[in-house]
Amino acid sequence: MVGFGDDISAVRLSKRQIAVLKTDMLVGSTDIPPGMSMKQAARKAVMANVSDLAAKGIRPLAGIVALGLPAYLTRRDVHGIASGLAQAAKEYGFHLVGGDTNESKDLTISIALFAIANRGQLILRSGAKVSDIVAVTGEFGDTAAGLKALLEKKKHPTQLARPLYQAVYNPRAQLDLGLRLAASGAVTASIDSSDGLAWSLHELSEASRVGIRLDIIPVSEAAKKFAELYNYSTNDLALYGGEEYHLVVTVRHGRFEVAQRAARGKLKPVGVVTREFRGVRSRQAGKETIIARKGWEHFKGQA
Amino acid sequence: MVGFGDDISAVRLSKRQIAVLKTDMLVGSTDIPPGMSMKQAARKAVMANVSDLAAKGIRPLAGIVALGLPAYLTRRDVHGIASGLAQAAKEYGFHLVGGDTNESKDLTISIALFAIANRGQLILRSGAKVSDIVAVTGEFGDTAAGLKALLEKKKHPTQLARPLYQAVYNPRAQLDLGLRLAASGAVTASIDSSDGLAWSLHELSEASRVGIRLDIIPVSEAAKKFAELYNYSTNDLALYGGEEYHLVVTVRHGRFEVAQRAARGKLKPVGVVTREFRGVRSRQAGKETIIARKGWEHFKGQA
Numbered sequence: 001m002v003g004f005g006d007d008i009s010a011v012r013l014s015k016r017q018i019a020v021l022k023t024d025m026l027v028g029s030t031d032i033p034p035g036m037s038m039k040q041a042a043r044k045a046v047m048a049n050v051s052d053l054a055a056k057g058i059r060p061l062a063g064i065v066a067l068g069l070p071a072y073l074t075r076r077d078v079h080g081i082a083s084g085l086a087q088a089a090k091e092y093g094f095h096l097v098g099g100d101t102n103e104s105k106d107l108t109i110s111i112a113l114f115a116i117a118n119r120g121q122l123i124l125r126s127g128a129k130v131s132d133i134v135a136v137t138g139e140f141g142d143t144a145a146g147l148k149a150l151l152e153k154k155k156h157p158t159q160l161a162r163p164l165y166q167a168v169y170n171p172r173a174q175l176d177l178g179l180r181l182a183a184s185g186a187v188t189a190s191i192d193s194s195d196g197l198a199w200s201l202h203e204l205s206e207a208s209r210v211g212i213r214l215d216i217i218p219v220s221e222a223a224k225k226f227a228e229l230y231n232y233s234t235n236d237l238a239l240y241g242g243e244e245y246h247l248v249v250t251v252r253h254g255r256f257e258v259a260q261r262a263a264r265g266k267l268k269p270v271g272v273v274t275r276e277f278r279g280v281r282s283r284q285a286g287k288e289t290i291i292a293r294k295g296w297e298h299f300k301g302q303a
Numbered sequence: 304m305v306g307f308g309d310d311i312s313a314v315r316l317s318k319r320q321i322a323v324l325k326t327d328m329l330v331g332s333t334d335i336p337p338g339m340s341m342k343q344a345a346r347k348a349v350m351a352n353v354s355d356l357a358a359k360g361i362r363p364l365a366g367i368v369a370l371g372l373p374a375y376l377t378r379r380d381v382h383g384i385a386s387g388l389a390q391a392a393k394e395y396g397f398h399l400v401g402g403d404t405n406e407s408k409d410l411t412i413s414i415a416l417f418a419i420a421n422r423g424q425l426i427l428r429s430g431a432k433v434s435d436i437v438a439v440t441g442e443f444g445d446t447a448a449g450l451k452a453l454l455e456k457k458k459h460p461t462q463l464a465r466p467l468y469q470a471v472y473n474p475r476a477q478l479d480l481g482l483r484l485a486a487s488g489a490v491t492a493s494i495d496s497s498d499g500l501a502w503s504l505h506e507l508s509e510a511s512r513v514g515i516r517l518d519i520i521p522v523s524e525a526a527k528k529f530a531e532l533y534n535y536s537t538n539d540l541a542l543y544g545g546e547e548y549h550l551v552v553t554v555r556h557g558r559f560e561v562a563q564r565a566a567r568g569k570l571k572p573v574g575v576v577t578r579e580f581r582g583v584r585s586r587q588a589g590k591e592t593i594i595a596r597k598g599w600e601h602f603k604g605q606a
Contacts, residue, residue, distance in 0.1 A: 009401030011365040013419065019322070021400060023415055025369035027407045062314040066328035066413040068371075097324060098312030104330045106408035110369040112326055112415030116316065 005207070006124050007052035007191065013116070020058050020115040020122070024049045028070070028107025033168055034150050038077045040169045042084030043091075045109040048194060050092045051173035051245045053115060055192040057123045057182020059175070060094045060113045068104025081109070092175050123182050128189040128208035128250035134271035135256075137174050137247040137263065140197050141223025141234065142167035144241025149226065160229070163222045171245045177263055178247055184262035186255035196242035199295035201280045204250065214271040214282040214291065235282075240294050308510070309427050310355035310494065316419070323361050323418040323425070327352045331373070331410025336471055337453050341380045343472045345387030346394075348412040351497060353395045354476035354548045356418060358495040360426045360485020362478070363397045363416045371407025384412070395478050426485050431492040431511035431553040437574035438559075440477050440550040440566065443500050444526025444537065445470035447544025452529065463532070466525045474548045480566055481550055487565035489558035499545035502598035504583040507553065517574040517585040517594065538585075543597050 010018045026032070026045035036044075046063065053060050065085060069078065089096045094113075146164030149156050156164075174192075181187045189208055193200045197218075205212045219227075219238040227234040250273055251259045260267050280291040313321045329335070329348035339347075349366065356363050368388060372381065392399045397416075449467030452459050477495075484490045492511055496503045500521075508515045522530075522541040530537040553576055554562045563570050583594040 009365075009367060011398075011400060011417070019365070019417060019419075021365065021367045021415070021417055023367040023369045023401065023413070024403045025371060025405050025407075025411070025413060027371055027405045027411075029408050030406055062312075062322070062324065064312055064324045064326040064415055066326045066369075066415075068328060068330050068409065068411055095314075097314060098326065100327045102328050102330045103333055104328075104409045104411060105332050106371065106411070108328070108330075108371055108407060108409070108411050108413070110326070110328060110411070110413035110415075112324070112367055112369075112413075114314070114322060114324055114417060116322075 006056070008056055008058070010122065016118055018117055018119050020053065020117050021112065022049050022052050023110065023112040024052065025108060025110040033147055036169055038080030039084035039087070042081040042109055043088040044171060045111050046085060046088030047171060047173045047245070049111045049113045050175055051192040051194060053113060054173050054175040054178030055123070055190045055247055057121065057178050057190070058115045058117050059179060060092060061115045062094055063089065063096045063111055063113045065096055065099035066110040067099065067101045068106065068108030069101065070105060070107055071103060073107070092173065121182065123187050123190040125189055125191050125204055125207035128204055128210050128273050129252070130210055130273055130275045131253040132188050132250040132273040133253065133256050133269050134212055134214070134273060135249055135251055135259070135267045135269045136218050137177050137266050139218045139220035140193070140238035140244055140246065141219045141241060143171065143244045144237040145223045145226040148232070160222065160225055164226060167244070171243065173245050174247050177266060180262040181247070181249060181259060184259050186252050186259035186262070188250045188252050190247055190249040193244050193246045193248050194242065195295040196240050197248065198239040198280065198291050199242070199293065200248045201291065202293040204248065205278060205280055211274040211277040212271055212280045213274050214280065216270045217282060218268055218270050239291060242295060309359070311359055311361070313425065319421055321420055321422050323356065323359070323420050324415065325352050325355050326413065326415040327355070328411060328413040336450055339472055341383035342387035342390070345384040345412055346391040347474060349388060349391030349414050350474060350476045350548070352414045352416045353478055354495040354497060356416060357476050357478040357481030358426070358493045358550055360424065360481050360493070361418045361420050362482060363395060364418045365397055366392065366399045366414055366416045368399055368402035369413040370402065370404045371409065371411030372404065373408060373410055374406060376410070395476065424485065426490050426493040428492055428494050428507055428510035431507055431513050431576050432555070433513055433576055433578045434556040435491050435553040435576040436556065436559050436572050437515055437517070437576060438552050438554055438562070438570045438572045439521050440480050440569050442521045442523035443496070443541035443547055443549065444522045444544060446474065446547045447540040448526045448529040451535070463525065463528055467529060470547070474546065476548050477550050480569060483565040484550070484552060484562060487562050489554050489562035489565070491553045491555050493550055493552040496547050496549045496551050497545065498598040499543050500551065501542040501583065501594050502545070502596065503551045504594065505596040507551065508581060508583055512581070514577040514580040515574055515583045516577050517583065519573045520585060521571055521573050542594060545598060
């Protein structure tokens with residue numbers, strides 16, 4: 001078994017077992033928003049990898065790190081990176097067991113995670129079936145709003161800005177939720193929303209060869225307030241933001257209560273899997289609009 | 304089980320089995336000598352990781368790649384990288400099953416390899432015992448001479464330069480030899496010579512808490528000729544070059560013939576493990592000199 005166009009790669013070990021491998025690289029010049037500390041950046045580099053395993057319902061067993069460190073980094077920066085790596089591994093319950101350190105012109109934190117799973121245990125992107133319920137594990141828009149707030153360098157009311165900045169600097173992978181949902185047997189497909197809600201829905205739609213109709217666009221309260229205050233589109237913040245790490249799943253028709261129990265009430269149904277079209281549409285007030293396959297863009301060029 | 308200061312990291316899977324993980328990153332600004340193609344660089348990035356597994360006697364099962372690609376790379380460059388990665392995986396008999404691509408200011412090729420092994424199967428750096436024979440799988444100096452030839456930009460006689468450039472651009476990991484030597488049961492410690500022969504010997508000496516006495520400094524014919532022509536020290540070329548991927552092993556006293564048969568005659572005995580001192584010494588013409596713990600330095604600053 002080789003890479004199969006999903007968030008992770010897998011290698012067959014035996015009739016039952018597979019080794020799961022995941023790598024994702026954080027690059028200083030494009031992946032670090034203004035004001036993020038080295039510790040936060042390193043933690044996030046690990047977290048982003050964990051998030052992809054979480055979406056597949058797999059617990060990381062161990063990880064390794066390759067670092068490219070620019071000469072301008074201080075000793076304190078390097079300690080921050082080490083500390084962020086350690087914090088993330090602790091947070092998600094595994095060990096970083098080795099690595100490689102290099103000098104580089106661009107800060108590079110390359111993480112590789114390793115896990116063992118039973119075949120058939122992986123929740124792929126491709127399992128969504130017509131009439132499944134589409135659900136998410138959180139509300140969207142905080143990160144997009146937070147990034148806009150940071151990049152535009154306006155003075156924002158603290159109470160408004162705090163949860164937005166928190167979403168940018170300390171995003172969390174939904175590892176426990178992902179494991180519970182996978183174990184429930186009720187989830188047919190899953191992906192994280194790191195490239196944005198719209199992008200994730202399109203990925204599920206394409207991999208599963210189905211259409212997705214969104215009846216609710218799940219926007220956070222803070223993102224709504226931010227959008228109101230600065231005249232942004234709330235839907236755009238929620239759909240095209242990215243760097244958010246909620247799970248986007250499809251739940252077998254008639255099994256939603258099972259999945260919801262497994263998720264301890266944290267699932268929010270937002271739509272349904274359809275056969276009428278391919279792609280992703282939103283239905284609001286009886287009117288259907290096409291949701292573009294647009295994803296997350298890096299800070300570069302936005303700043 | 305976590306990282307244990309060797310060339311690879313390992314995680315315990317069961318009473319018998321361990322997962323072996325290895326990561327090593329190639330950085331464009333420091334790891335690519337003048338004239339090396341993108342294909343050669345990508346192949347070398349994989350090869351360097353394989354070499355560390357080879358030294359431990361472990362066959363890679365699968366790998367993943369994270370790339371940081373500068374905007375100035377052409378389509379042809381990117382194809383070259385893909386082609387070099389594929390070539391290396393084919394050469395060493397495993398699959399690259401996934402990866403991650405990013406934009407970066409510095410070319411970065413971060414490889415992570417994965418293998419399964421039985422506990423006790425790993426040949427560590429720390430197993431050398433007093434009176435073991437120290438042996439190598441090749442002669443040294445070609446890469447150091449080749450780099451000097453390239454960096455000094457002199458016009459060199461083709462016949463002299465060709466094998467030296469070949470050593471720089473197309474180094475090979477000794478995977479088959481490493482597997483055979485490990486299977487022979489005669490090898491007590493092993494390391495590759497990617498950081499230079501002197502450095503590798505010091506690593507074995509420290510990890511095993513023994514001394515190493517070199518009776519022969521294994522210099523290649525081409526390096527000798529180059530040294531003569533341009534008045535370099537042959538010993539320096541062989542000892543402090545680096546970026547060479549021979550294996551440096553210690554063989555149990557009385558088992559050298561067994562190891563040599565396994566290696567099909569490719570082992571060259573060069574010294575002995577001693578208890579009289581720590582560190583590494585060379586004995587030539589009855590005189591002992593201390594071999595410095597100096598290693599490979601990157602091209603940066605040498606050019």
